[in-house]
Amino acid sequence: MFNHQDISRFESIETPFYYYDLDLLRRTLAACKMAADQYGFHVHYAMKANFNPRVLDAVRNSGIGADCVSGNEVKKAAEIGFDPGNIVFAGVGKSDREINDALGLDIFSFNVESIQELGVLNGLAAARNKIARVAIRINPNVDAHTHHNITTGLEENKFGINTWELAECVKELKQSPNLEFIGIHFHIGSQVTDLEVFKSLCLRVNDIRNWFEDHQLHIRVLNVGGGLGIDYHHPDEKAIVDFEAYFKVFDQFLERRHGQEVHFELGRALVAQCGNLVSRVLYVKNGQKKNFLVLDAGMTELIRPMLYQAYHQMENLSVLKLAGNERNTTRYDVVGPICESTDCFGKEVEMPVARRNDLIVIRSAGAYGEVMASGYNLRDRVTSVYSES
Numbered sequence: 001m002f003n004h005q006d007i008s009r010f011e012s013i014e015t016p017f018y019y020y021d022l023d024l025l026r027r028t029l030a031a032c033k034m035a036a037d038q039y040g041f042h043v044h045y046a047m048k049a050n051f052n053p054r055v056l057d058a059v060r061n062s063g064i065g066a067d068c069v070s071g072n073e074v075k076k077a078a079e080i081g082f083d084p085g086n087i088v089f090a091g092v093g094k095s096d097r098e099i100n101d102a103l104g105l106d107i108f109s110f111n112v113e114s115i116q117e118l119g120v121l122n123g124l125a126a127a128r129n130k131i132a133r134v135a136i137r138i139n140p141n142v143d144a145h146t147h148h149n150i151t152t153g154l155e156e157n158k159f160g161i162n163t164w165e166l167a168e169c170v171k172e173l174k175q176s177p178n179l180e181f182i183g184i185h186f187h188i189g190s191q192v193t194d195l196e197v198f199k200s201l202c203l204r205v206n207d208i209r210n211w212f213e214d215h216q217l218h219i220r221v222l223n224v225g226g227g228l229g230i231d232y233h234h235p236d237e238k239a240i241v242d243f244e245a246y247f248k249v250f251d252q253f254l255e256r257r258h259g260q261e262v263h264f265e266l267g268r269a270l271v272a273q274c275g276n277l278v279s280r281v282l283y284v285k286n287g288q289k290k291n292f293l294v295l296d297a298g299m300t301e302l303i304r305p306m307l308y309q310a311y312h313q314m315e316n317l318s319v320l321k322l323a324g325n326e327r328n329t330t331r332y333d334v335v336g337p338i339c340e341s342t343d344c345f346g347k348e349v350e351m352p353v354a355r356r357n358d359l360i361v362i363r364s365a366g367a368y369g370e371v372m373a374s375g376y377n378l379r380d381r382v383t384s385v386y387s388e389s
């Protein structure tokens with residue numbers, strides 16, 4: 001929710017820009033940490049959701065760890081002060097250089113995604129006289145009931161090791177002296193809003209954990225990944241996810257043996273609502289069939305609507321600033337300036353009649369927004385603005 005002061009401030013800044021509400025971010029992190037602590041759960045932040053330095057600072061200060069999916073993310077996390085003992089590293093295609101860098105930092109865990117990777121990691125660790133801690137990322141074949149393009153836990157997805165490969169996996173582990181097996185890892189997808197899905201995951205994890213114990217492999221860490229979704233339709237009313245309800249599902253349905261740790265890797269749920277993309281109307285094109293609102297922001301600043309048909313709430317701040325409801329509403333296809341027909345934030349969106357230079361804010365853009373920005377069309381990288389200096 002933006003007040004007149006915010007809007008006056010936005011009017012003096014060159015658009016488009018990302019706007020981060022750092023107070024909301026801190027409150028979200030604190031709510032998550034508090035809910036997790038209650039059950040003794042460990043939380044890592046999935047850095048790929050947003051690695052803006054101010055966002056990372058807030059996460060690090062909250063005491064949450066880091067979940068990385070590239071060597072550069074691992075290096076960045078360590079550089080800005082995340083304890084390496086609190087960094088986990090997943091990814092289906094870790095290069096030798098990335099593995100070596102992470103070995104050098106002595107991170108908490110490599111989340112290994114194939115049997116071949118186990119061999120490579122063992123070899124590289126041996127060459128450096130190191131022992132790498134390893135969690136096996138397993139594809140649990142649980143349907144996340146989310147968008148096809150952000151589903152990761154089905155057999156048709158490239159991630160993780162399939163359950164029928166586990167026997168071979170155990171054999172490989174037992175003949176890898178430079179690997180220390182610490183547990184099992186899962187991540188089934190993103191923007192999961194049905195908590196039943198996490199219950200299904202828990203039940204699968206229990207079975208798989210039992211299988212490992214039957215094979216005399218002790219499991220210290222159960223890492224259940226991330227994926228908790230947010231409410232894109234109610235960015236103000238549901239600004240902070242119900243972390244309590246989320247963790248409770250795991251407390252209820254995940255069986256823990258004595259001393260077993262439960263780890264989470266949340267990205268979107270921690271940072272999505274604190275971020276916004278602020279843009280201006282460049283042109284209003286009224287046609288016979290459609291009206292177009294042409295913004296100065298496009299898929300180069302926020303690609304989720306184009307990649308995942310994602311919904312983002314849009315508000316005309318210039319109208320909000322008017323005293324009463326002085327403009328009628330109409331329907332617009334809200335588009336960006338990029339030379340691609342897919343460069344559209346929303347079709348037939350009901351909004352107040354807009355004018356050139358009106359400020360339009362695209363909400364819930366804190367996760368998978370700025371990090372996915374591109375220079376397509378030789379666009380400039382846009383600035384980030386914060387609620388405090």
Ligand SMILES: *Cc1c(COP(=O)(O)O)cnc(C)c1O
Nearest residue numbers: 046090190226227265266267268
């Ligand atoms: C992306 C990712 C996450 C975080 O996903 P969110 O939906 O943002 O919570 C967690 N773990 C792994 C391995 C990931 O790739």
